[in-house]
Amino acid sequence: MSSENEDFSGNYDPSRVEAAAYAVWMDEGAFKADPARSGPAYSIVIPPPNVTGALHLGHAINNTLQDILVRMHRMRGDNTLWVPGIDHAGIATQAVVEKQLKEKENKTRHDVGREGLVERIWTWKEQFGDRIIEQLKRIGASCDWDRTRFTLDETCARAVRQTFFKLFRDGLIYRGKRLVNWDVFLQTSVSDDEIYHETVKTSLWHLRYPIEGSEKFMVVATTRPETMLGDTAVAVHSEDSRWNWAIGRKVRLPLTDRLIPIIADDILVDPKFGSGVVKVTPGHDPNDYAVWQRHAGQGDAIELINILTPQATLNENAGAYAGMGREAARKKVVADLDQLGLLEKEEAYETQVGHSDRSKTPIEPYLSDQWFVHMAPLAEPALEAVRQGKVRFSPDRYARTYLDWLGEKRDWPISRQLWWGHRIPVWSSATARIELDHSGDASAAASVIRDGVQYVCLRDSDPAMIERLEKAGFIQDPDVLDTWFSSALWPHSTLGWPEATAALSRWYPTSTLVTSRDIITLWVARMVMTGLYNLGQVPFHEVYIHPTILDGKGERMSKSKGNGVDPVDIILTHGADALRFTLTQMATETQDVRMPVKRLPDGRNTSDRFDAGRNFCNKLWNAAKFVLTQVQAHPPTAATPASLSLADRWIVSRFHRAVAEADAALAQYRFDQYARSVYDFFWRDLCDWHLEASKPALKDPARAATTNAVLAAMLDGALRLLHPVIPFITETLWWRLNDARPERVIPGHTPYKPSRRLIAAEWPKTGECDEAAEHLFSRMQEIITTIRNVRNEYKADPKRPSVVSILAAPDLEAEIDANRELIETLGICVVRRVEPGHVAGDDVARATAAGCELFLEGLVDPDAERQRLSRRRDELHRQIAALRGRLGNDTYVAKAPAHLVQQTRDQLTAAEVELTKLDAA
RNA sequence: GGGCCGUUAGCUCAGUUGGCCAGAGCGCCUCGCUUACACCGAGGAGGUCAUCCGUUCGAGCCGGAUACGGCCCACCA
Numbered sequence: 001m002s003s004e005n006e007d008f009s010g011n012y013d014p015s016r017v018e019a020a021a022y023a024v025w026m027d028e029g030a031f032k033a034d035p036a037r038s039g040p041a042y043s044i045v046i047p048p049p050n051v052t053g054a055l056h057l058g059h060a061i062n063n064t065l066q067d068i069l070v071r072m073h074r075m076r077g078d079n080t081l082w083v084p085g086i087d088h089a090g091i092a093t094q095a096v097v098e099k100q101l102k103e104k105e106n107k108t109r110h111d112v113g114r115e116g117l118v119e120r121i122w123t124w125k126e127q128f129g130d131r132i133i134e135q136l137k138r139i140g141a142s143c144d145w146d147r148t149r150f151t152l153d154e155t156c157a158r159a160v161r162q163t164f165f166k167l168f169r170d171g172l173i174y175r176g177k178r179l180v181n182w183d184v185f186l187q188t189s190v191s192d193d194e195i196y197h198e199t200v201k202t203s204l205w206h207l208r209y210p211i212e213g214s215e216k217f218m219v220v221a222t223t224r225p226e227t228m229l230g231d232t233a234v235a236v237h238s239e240d241s242r243w244n245w246a247i248g249r250k251v252r253l254p255l256t257d258r259l260i261p262i263i264a265d266d267i268l269v270d271p272k273f274g275s276g277v278v279k280v281t282p283g284h285d286p287n288d289y290a291v292w293q294r295h296a297g298q299g300d301a302i303e304l305i306n307i308l309t310p311q312a313t314l315n316e317n318a319g320a321y322a323g324m325g326r327e328a329a330r331k332k333v334v335a336d337l338d339q340l341g342l343l344e345k346e347e348a349y350e351t352q353v354g355h356s357d358r359s360k361t362p363i364e365p366y367l368s369d370q371w372f373v374h375m376a377p378l379a380e381p382a383l384e385a386v387r388q389g390k391v392r393f394s395p396d397r398y399a400r401t402y403l404d405w406l407g408e409k410r411d412w413p414i415s416r417q418l419w420w421g422h423r424i425p426v427w428s429s430a431t432a433r434i435e436l437d438h439s440g441d442a443s444a445a446a447s448v449i450r451d452g453v454q455y456v457c458l459r460d461s462d463p464a465m466i467e468r469l470e471k472a473g474f475i476q477d478p479d480v481l482d483t484w485f486s487s488a489l490w491p492h493s494t495l496g497w498p499e500a501t502a503a504l505s506r507w508y509p510t511s512t513l514v515t516s517r518d519i520i521t522l523w524v525a526r527m528v529m530t531g532l533y534n535l536g537q538v539p540f541h542e543v544y545i546h547p548t549i550l551d552g553k554g555e556r557m558s559k560s561k562g563n564g565v566d567p568v569d570i571i572l573t574h575g576a577d578a579l580r581f582t583l584t585q586m587a588t589e590t591q592d593v594r595m596p597v598k599r600l601p602d603g604r605n606t607s608d609r610f611d612a613g614r615n616f617c618n619k620l621w622n623a624a625k626f627v628l629t630q631v632q633a634h635p636p637t638a639a640t641p642a643s644l645s646l647a648d649r650w651i652v653s654r655f656h657r658a659v660a661e662a663d664a665a666l667a668q669y670r671f672d673q674y675a676r677s678v679y680d681f682f683w684r685d686l687c688d689w690h691l692e693a694s695k696p697a698l699k700d701p702a703r704a705a706t707t708n709a710v711l712a713a714m715l716d717g718a719l720r721l722l723h724p725v726i727p728f729i730t731e732t733l734w735w736r737l738n739d740a741r742p743e744r745v746i747p748g749h750t751p752y753k754p755s756r757r758l759i760a761a762e763w764p765k766t767g768e769c770d771e772a773a774e775h776l777f778s779r780m781q782e783i784i785t786t787i788r789n790v791r792n793e794y795k796a797d798p799k800r801p802s803v804v805s806i807l808a809a810p811d812l813e814a815e816i817d818a819n820r821e822l823i824e825t826l827g828i829c830v831v832r833r834v835e836p837g838h839v840a841g842d843d844v845a846r847a848t849a850a851g852c853e854l855f856l857e858g859l860v861d862p863d864a865e866r867q868r869l870s871r872r873r874d875e876l877h878r879q880i881a882a883l884r885g886r887l888g889n890d891t892y893v894a895k896a897p898a899h900l901v902q903q904t905r906d907q908l909t910a911a912e913v914e915l916t917k918l919d920a921a
Numbered sequence: 922g923g924g925c926c927g928u929u930a931g932c933u934c935a936g937u938u939g940g941c942c943a944g945a946g947c948g949c950c951u952c953g954c955u956u957a958c959a960c961c962g963a964g965g966a967g968g969u970c971a972u973c974c975g976u977u978c979g980a981g982c983c984g985g986a987u988a989c990g991g992c993c994c995a996c997c998a
Contacts, residue, residue, distance in 0.1 A: 586933085594932095594934090688962085882941095896979075903941070
């Protein structure tokens with residue numbers, strides 16, 4: 001016992017309790033979910049953090065809020081599961097490891113080969129994946145760690161192959177040549193979402209194209225002059241009188257001797273911009289590619305020429321420029337045109353250039369073969385699910401982001417020219433053919449023939465089938481799938497799909513998805529699509545979007561900006577509970593929260609913002625220490641309602657109110673309101689008022705037992721209510737409360753089932769609020785506050801109680817007598833009741849509160865008091881004038897609700913009465 | 922260019938369907954180390970609710986416009 005009391009003195013030290021509490025939960029399997037257990041199902045799947053990065057405060061808030069929901073539901077008796085996991089983050093991870101390879105060994109991926117590189121990435125993954133799990137545990141996440149998934153593990157891989165196969169068989173996956181965003185450095189295509197735009201200072205070159213059979217030139221402007229080698233047309237607006245005469249004629253493309261047509265395209269060309277002529281390079285510009293598509297098969301169909309290699313050097317189609325790099329070719333093309341007199345002018349220009357998020361190099365629009373998912377049939381049911389409220393967003397405005405994006409139904413490019421990821425399960429051959437056996441193979445393989453190539457997709461990794469294919473001359477597609485393809489399956493793949501597992505039937509659809517708004521489109525929408533496609537059911541019923549944590553300058557925390565803060569840094573300075581409490585307070589309905597960060601001498605970060613959480617934990621620790629000491633000194637007896645003091649009845653009522661508020665707040669994902677409710681109840685009501693009010697009773701052996709029963713019950717309730725947000729400290733205190741007092745019953749209420757561990761204890765019960773006690777106590781508070789106020793104003797000696805004569809309001813006469821001790825203790829005074837007609841001396845300070853008149857003796861000199869009263873009179877005059885003015889307004893009296901008008905009248909009467917009394921003095 | 926969000930005390934943020942004198946935490950000022958807690962307690966100062974117009978008996982809240990800041994999406998040869 002003595003060693004236990006050691007850390008129970010002084011300030012709360014989180015480092016002495018957090019690891020121990022977490023170890024107990026782990027040892028006892030407190031996070032483990034069992035599908036056979038009874039109770040309503042509640043489940044959450046974690047947004048899997050990227051294995052590339054350490055977690056920052058954005059992850060901390062995300063996981064804290066999930067943990068609050070999970071712990072609350074677990075205490076409610078729900079059969080609760082929180083599935084943890086990590087995302088393999090294809091391109092990001094491969095980029096990091098490749099960079100490392102280059103720096104440490106000066107090797108490229110081709111030096112170590114596909115298998116060698118993947119092996120190295122796995123090694124890297126083990127190390128950093130563990131670090132992420134460790135961070136989550138330090139935060140307190142109560143995930144079922146036995147169910148930890150990795151998007152590249154065998155369970156997820158099966159789900160990926162199965163889904164791909166289904167899509168392939170249903171004709172929803174196709175292969176096609178498309179203009180993609182080509183990352184020249186990483187040699188892969190990247191999606192639109194993996195691109196950021198950067199303003200680049202460059203030039204706008206104006207080039208002259210001679211019109212064939214004419215002396216005239218057409219002038220085109222471009223920021224990429226080297227692409228002119230791939231031009232296959234120039235376009236004008238059909239109603240532009242400057243140029244429409246030339247439609248159908250040709251220009252001679254300089255430096256190539258090719259003749260290219262002049263076409264009309266009213267979508268591409270804005271006649272009011274520049275010269276009104278646009279060069280068309282379908283192989284290297286997305287808009288021009290669209291032109292090519294529009295005109296394909298028409299009378300004015302144009303060619304498509306690719307002039308680049310995958311390394312972004314010019315290829316054989318670029319004639320004399322073949323072999324040159326982009327930049328060099330640009331210089332030479334400009335110089336050569338200039339020499340020919342075909343450079344009209346060069347002007348300074350700023351433009352937005354797409355850069356790859358991963359390699360930070362400029363993206364090249366590049367024509368290549370890619371796999372796509374046909375979106376329209378998948379998107380429609382997913383749109384309908386949100387429209388019909390089967391998936392609800394909170395705050396609901398985010399539904400629009402989802403609906404707008406999905407509504408575009410743009411096909412999803414899913415292939416990546418990477419080695420780290422799920423390899424595309426398709427084998428192809430341009431020459432060989434294989435016959436699928438309809439009785440057996442057809443359910444395991446699907447085949448299409450397109451452009452003379454046979455593609456065979458396998459449902460599962462069947463070695464015999466693969467051998468058969470490869471022997472026949474088929475080879476597997478070298479590409480891997482976009483990371484989001486496996487993330488999209490997360491809610492069902494983690495539960496074991498396509499296997500019909502018990503977990504899947506118990507916990508799918510999941511209950512709530514907690515995530516940030518930047519991946520509503522990339523992730524949330526795709527999960528809804530695949531969930532409906534694979535299982536016919538939405539993956540989750542509710543999506544809660546939490547705020548973004550910004551740094552002190554208002555910028556997003558991110559790894560690339562280097563402004564991310566490791567939650568473990570905060571845990572070291574403030575403790576995990578303090579971190580969680582503060583983040584929870586910040587989870588308001590608005591979008592962003594600023595977090596000024598300080599850098600410590602050791603390079604770690606911290607922020608004063610977390611002091612609030614730390615202080616709160618310290619307060620809880622010390623209040624619990626006080627209650628436990630008292631409870632041990634005077635063991636509680638079962639209190640009867642009749643034995644309770646006003647303060648007791650009041651605090652029990654306040655507790656019931658706090659529980660109701662917490663329930664309402666959590667049901668609406670208003671985590672800030674939950675934190676505020678429990679904070680106010682615990683600190684303002686319980687500590688500031690009830691604990692202080694209880695002190696005289698605790699010194700009185702006749703009453704101590706009853707008072708302690710209430711204190712024990714309130715501490716019990718506070719710990720239950722606070723556990724989801726600050727689990728470590730509440731669990732630790734729970735054990736001590738259990739030791740000190742196993743039974744804790746709030747008078748008039750059914751007891752809870754005993755529980756050794758708070759994590760498994762019942763969620764607090766709501767009860768009826770005692771309106772009468774709350775109203776009466778608030779009047780006592782008003783009297784006490786007024787006495788404190790006057791004493792402070794007159795700098796009364798804090799140790800010497802004032803004599804306060806009270807002329808009680810008619811309905812409070814008995815109550816003042818009954819609660820004399822309360823007023824005297826908290827007001828630091830001696831109370832005397834006086835009758836109407838009481839004559840106060842010169843040195844008496846007068847005040848009114850709760851309808852009572854107060855006379856505080858021995859505080860003042862007459863002059864100061866006269867001045868104070870005069871100020872009060874002025875204020876009352878102002879009030880009375882304003883209230884009379886309002887009541888003199890006929891439309892107010894006629895239109896405002898009756899109770900408000902009556903309230904105004906009451907206020908006027910009260911002010912007038914107080915003024916009369918002051919004047920009489 | 923389209924869409925969304927924000928602008929309330931020195932700082933970070935609340936403010937529910939319009940209704941007394943607009944709140945909290947931190948910071949600041951005064952007093953107090955009273956055996957739970959100075960990571961504390963009691964009290965206090967501090968706000969033309971970004972600006973303008975409108976609706977209303979009444980606007981921080983509703984409508985319109987403007988300014989500034991941020992985010993998302995999408996393009997300009």
